[in-house]
Every structure is written in structure tokens, then in C-alpha cells.
């Protein structure tokens with residue numbers, strides 16, 4: 001095993017070929033400890049293939065991959081105990097009760113405690129963290145879809161992972177559960193320095209949770225950056241909206257602060273309801289996907305807004 005300092009995931013030139021088709025081509029990125037990365041992309045982009053290679057479930061065709069300092073193709077049990085995996089869904093173990101199942105699974109991790117990390121996570125504490133306390137004694141098959149998903153998350157966390165893979169984690173969560181889950185993930189990444197790689201089609205969730213967005217399209221990384229960086233790369237501009245003398249105005253500008261300053265200097269208190277918007281992750285995502293789909297390349301810029 002080698003150590004990579006603060007780098008938890010190091011992927012360089014990853015290629016995956018099925019038959020004659022490359023489904024991943026030159027995928028290169030890193031993740032640092034405590035970072036939350038969202039892997040986005042249309043259906044078939046290669047997200048699951050990438051994650052399965054990182055988890056050690058799939059052998060790559062080419063490229064260099066290090067996950068917590070080891071090549072996942074040769075990761076042993078001690079390495080695997082440092083990973084947490086929440087798959088899209090599985091429905092086994094319905095006869096077990098929530099608490100007893102987590103305590104049972106946790107038992108497998110006890111041998112992998114370190115001076116820094118006590119494994120497993122105490123089952124009652126974990127059940128509280130995922131909001132299942134009042135369901136702890138229930139049989140798994142009696143849980144609702146959202147409760148079951150919380151349990152999936154608890155299963156991924158029971159070994160106190162240093163790196164957590166979440167595949168569409170909040171599908172079927174109600175808004176409150178989703179918000180609690182976001183707090184939980186931010187807490188894991190912050191205080192515990194857990195690195196998180198999640199896939200989601202919920203762009204609002206990606207924007208809220210991710211420090212960095214990786215966008216895959218056709219097996220290639222087409223964007224890698226913070227939501228703000230990607231938005232500025234696409235539009236280069238913010239949108240400023242305001243109300244003056246009862247009329248609404250909209251303007252796109254690369255210098256929204258300076259523009260707002262000039263507006264107030266000119267009109268003073270006649271300016272009301274001033275808002276500055278950057279492109280949402282959804283707009284950014286759709287623009288990047290459309291760019292990738294057209295072979296011509298240059299960014300299309302929305303020029304429809306102007307001062308009325």
C-alpha cells in the first residue's frame with residue numbers, strides 16, 4: 001500500500017472498454033480527504049462504471065487508479081473496511097430488525113479499528129444519526145421506502161468509512177429526510193473528514209452538497225469544478241434583476257457588484273428588490289451536455305435578457 005498524502009481518490013487516464021467500445025476514456029480526477037464530489041451525467045455516461053471500478057467491483061482496461069492509497073483491483077479486506085458503499089437499492093434481509101442487523105454488520109468491522117477510528121459506529125448512535133430511532137426494533141420488510149433508504153445509508157456508514165460512495169442516496173426521501181441527510185453528509189465530510197463521492201440526477205442536491213462537480217458525458221469528464229466555477233465558465237456573467245419606479249428590469253453582466261453600485265449611484269432609493277443570480281447548476285449542466293452533444297464546441301450564451 002502506498003500513501004498519497006491528503007488525496008483520497010487519484011484517477012489518471014482511466015479507460016474502460018466493453019468489446020470494441022470505450023465507455024470510459026481518459027477519465028482523470030482527484031478527490032481530497034473531506035471533499036464531497038458529485039458525479040453527474042446523463043444515463044449511460046459512465047458514472048456507475050467509474051464508481052464500480054473505484055470500489056474494486058470491476059476491472060478497468062487501462063489507466064492508474066488509487067483509492068485510499070491502494071489500487072482497488074488489489075484491495076484487501078482491510079482496505080475494503082475503510083470504504084462505505086450505498087448502492088441504489090437492495091431488498092434482502094427483510095426478516096432482520098433494524099438495530100440487530102446494524103449491530104450484526106458492525107461486528108465485521110471491529111477488527112479494523114485504528115488508533116484514529118473506532119469501528120464500528122455504535123448502532124444506537126448511528127440509528128439516531130439517520131433518523132430511525134423509533135423504527136429500530138422493526139423488521140426491515142415493514143419499513144417504508146424512505147425509511148428503507150435511511151437504513152441503506154446506515155449500512156454504508158456502519159464501518160465508519162473514510163470514503164463513502166453514495167449512488168442516488170436520497171431517491172424516495174421526503175423533503176425533511178433529504179435535508180437531514182444533507183446535514184449528515186456535510187457533518188461527515190466536515191468533522192470526520194470523510195470523503196464522499198455521490199451520483200445523483202437531483203441537481204439541486206448536487207449544488208447543495210458538493211464541494212466539486214464532475215460531469216461525465218460519453219465516458220469523458222467534460223467539467224470539473226465548484227458549482228460557481230462551472231456556472232461562470234458557462235455564462236461568464238451574472239443576471240441582475242431590479243425594480244425601478246414600478247418597472248422590472250433584467251441585465252446580464254460580468255461585474256454585477258459594479259453594476260449594482262452604478263445603479264444605486266444613479267437612481268438611489270428608486271431602486272428596489274435588487275437580486276443577483278448566477279446560472280443554476282441545472283442551467284450549467286444542460287448547457288454543458290448540449291455542448292458535448294454538438295461537435296461544434298463553443299459555448300452558447302443566453303443573450304435574450306437585456307434592460308427593458
Ligand SMILES: Nc1ncnc2c1ncn2[C@@H]1O[C@H](COP(=O)(O)OP(=O)(O)OP(=O)(O)O)[C@@H](O)[C@H]1O
Nearest residue numbers: 018019023041042043044045046047048049050216
Ligand atoms: N457489462 C457491460 N457490458 C457492456 N456495456 C456495458 C456494461 N455495463 C455498462 N455498459 C455500458 O457502459 C455505458 C456506461 O454505463 P453506466 O452504467 O456506467 O452509465 P451511468 O452513467 O451509470 O448511467 P445511469 O445514469 O443510467 O445509471 C453504457 O453505454 C452501458 O450500456
